Amino acid sequence: MTDWGIEVGQQLKRVDIHARYGGRRQGGIGPSRVTPNVLLFTDPIKGHKHGYFDGWGDDGCYHYAGEGQVGDQKMTQGNLAILNHKQDGRALRLFRGVSSGVSEYLGEFTLTDDRSWYLTDAPETGDGPIRSVIMFRLHPVEAAPRWGCNSRTRPQRP
Template sequence: MDEEQQLQLGSTYTRAELEAVFGGRRMHGIARTSIGDHVLLYADPSKGRGHGYYDSLDAEEDEIGAVAYYSGEGQRDQGTQSLSAGNTAILNHREEGRDLLLFWAVGRVNGSRGPKRQHYVGKFAIDQTRPYFLRADPGSDDEREVYVFRLRPVGQIVRPPIDYMPVAIETTYTETHPGPLLLPIDEASSKLIELEQNSAKDFIRRATSEVVVERREGALVDRFQDFLATKQHVAKRWYVNPRGHRRGFQTDLFDVTAHVLYEAKGKADRNSVRMAIGQLFDYRRSIEPPPLLAILLPEAPNPDLRNLIESVDISLVYEEDGTFVGWPVEPHGADATVE
């Protein structure tokens, strides 16, 4: 492959061919290139699951679009992974001006003896609002945890052949392991998972209006989580898998102590409020017992939007002068009769 030749979506290459063009670390699943501004990500589900790596192109979906999961590096005998080396290459790729290029192992050249063929899936970028979470490694005896990065496709991608997509083997969840099913499920499911910090590090390189709103939302959730902690309230989030879907959804924040589900938005405009209302009603169908519902905003909305929120028996909490107006949330409307 010539150095000037661009990668073709859906084409396959060997590691040797890619390293000859781009350079980078040999024998690593995550490799900063020495030629060009890239980070090469190699996924091999047939091998990775034996080391606690569960990569998926169909991990979850939200109002923005699809999210892929890519496991960080760090061998099982080294214990819990750390944010270093290749893992920081993913986390900081925007700061460094690098693109994430994902490759998927799809068999070998010349049968079982040749080098692995790497299917070029396409370009990805780390999610701005929730970059990663920690997942428990079920094959580890020492409670090892693995960093799982949430990646969004940039432009078109080409999926590997279905024969090389992982088969769902997990049907349960833990609080640090969303464990998405990869095939449509017959019954809806949900599980509480831990909140991660959304805004500890601002690694946006080229901000757009959409990115700014996403980061504002993440920072708002972080501040509200800290506020709840001062009130001795436990905050987590739900991971819900609607019936008939192979992708699930993560909610913004759930006050476990008060049994209140919050949907946060980075703007207090009409589109944001209308979207939040729909999301809350959608999520509540999968959570038992049904939680109280509340919208979390960075500022007070206009009176008409307040009336809209009240008309559907949803509570409003917004930030003002360093505190949160509307908290604590109290049952009202139909919820007021629920014991």
């Protein structure tokens, strides 16, 4: 097993992150087959084009959209890897895109114990029809929490 060696705030090329820790090299959710991690990538500017509205909610949690750009999202593949991360012994590692191919490590997160995910409406890629999107409520573990999580609020779309 590879120990985690990336500090919160550190910026790295995504290709280097995958070379060391595994996971899918494309898409937002990269469950690793070689380390006990699920790598999560967010890029609010690019994400909005695909109906992903990730961000900090008023509840102190990071609300992270599941995978799937067309049609209603389902609890399969990467979404299931996030949902089952605790029972599978995996850490959720969140990165934010800062420039082409470079991501900043935001820290380790875990799903909240209550209401760990919910469904919301968002457009398909390219402002397509409205679909149902899974939103995960990620609570900071290693990253400094902004404030406590609760189950009553969620991020607002611009």
